[in-house]
Amino acid sequence: MDKKRIAEILDEMGTLLELKGENPFRSRAFHNASQIISGVTEDLSTLVKSKSLTEIKGIGSGLAGIITDLVTKGVSKQHEELRSSIPKGVLELLHLQGLGPKKVKVLYERMDIKSIAELKKACEQKLLRPVDGFGAKTEENILKSIEQRERSSDKHLYPQALESAEKIVHMLKGIKGIKRCDYAGSLRRRKEIIGDIDILVSAADKNRSDILKKFTTYEEVESVLATGDTKASVILKNGIQCDLRVVKDAEYPFALNYFTGSKEHNVEVRSLARKYGWSLNEYGFTHIEESKSSRKGSKIPSCDSEEDIYKALGLHYIPPELREKTGEIEYAQKHAIPKLIELSDLRGTFHCHTTDSDGLSTLEQMVETAKKLEWEYLGIADHSQAAAYAGGLSPEKVHAQMKQIDRMNEKDSNFRIFKGTECDILSDGSLDYSDKLLSEFDYVVASIHSKFKMTEDEATKRIIKALKNKYVTILGHPTGRLLLEREGYPVNMNEIINVAADYGKAIEINSHPMRLDLDWRYVKYAKEKGVRIFINPDAHHVDGLHDVQYGVGIARKGWLEAKDVVNTWPIRQVIHFLERK
């Protein structure tokens, strides 16, 4: 059993213990162990063999026993017992915003509610309000949470969808008879929110049924929705729907273009084709009947790639990320498509958490990975003291970390570790460390982590006050860092950008996937105002790179160039920028 699954099981055991009303510290030990295991870099079976699991801080003999069972036998008796004592649907109740273990326990034990559907019904029938600790408002909030969950159930974050899609593409490419294979759709366009995964392959007709069969019986498939001659739809174990289409190889570039979208982009491209006297669909170009076209179609060029299709229409190649009907056709006609930022443009980053706060990797591991990525520098920005839930650093711990960084920098002059902090912006807009301490950092990322239910005015004022602090270098996640089912806080980004421009601060891209319209616009406006952008990996485990890809995705859509982005600059330029504060 792999590390990820073991961490999930330990986490689930912690939750089940909470639901059973066990000693909260006991359940916390399981949650804690889950975090620890997912951050362990050594091979677990090696640790089991050498009986050295208990040497890890936080893993005692009890947890070591459970982990050993999971690694060697694939099951744990304690886990099985816990699991059989609570219905699966009860665990799902915990995913609802506002419901924690105590309330869920009451719902299950007193009201016999075992699923979200049953809970919804009970709220609608106003059955909860007589129960101690519940009221009309609680019912209302629960219904709201259920509604929100239903709305986002068919939406998935880019990194999760990407991981699944890459595995499937890899599996398909191993099948004999497949000529080309890619994922298409919103995933290829690097949208932050993905509906479903579209995968396209080309193969000879005789191989189609074999390919579709291998796809529908793939180990990650939970259920098969439909399967036909040329396409199949499945639901993956992580809940994402995945569609596979098989086409002839000659049709492949057209199908890839068609299924990549966006729909709006396709409409523009197809209408452009009509001006050439051609009709474009997912199979290729065809001549428009002369009676239906004012222009007689010229000879259709052969197309073996998407580049050929765009070229045939007099266009520069348009990368998928820009196919959103945001003016890309005009840019392509003028051959003025920008060179997009690639992951390989990154020279370092500034928003990294280590195990000193809530990161999963140690400072040494983070640095080692950054060097492997051929980065030139790494900025360490652990949480400040107010973020106690995330292990925020006291001033003493900050100094200890700074000393460690100095020692590491002395040892290796070819790589630079910058001393930073992700300092909380407190509710009144002041910062969580004294100016004296802030002045000791190479740079300061300032972010909000508390009191999210602010009005736009409150949030904007709070951020602007912090931005004016001379030691702040970068504004962290300006619209909030909450994902999918949560809401961010409203801010007046234009006002914030104006202040950032006046005070020479950089702004982070990371944001809130549900509110990306705001992020796009702010990235464009920031560029106009000359405010530097910083792509946020918010890296807890730097080799994961998921958050980095996500940030790069938004940067590309904002038509940013590498020179606009702080962490694509060479180290000299970065030092100059940081010293300017």
Added chain:
DNA sequence: GCCGTTTTCGGCCCGACTGTTTTCAGTCG
């Protein structure tokens, strides 16, 4: 359940908010 010892058991990150209370429990980050 783990840790760190005053080696046999007490303490285990905290502050703000909400909705329920009538002084606090539960949830969140």
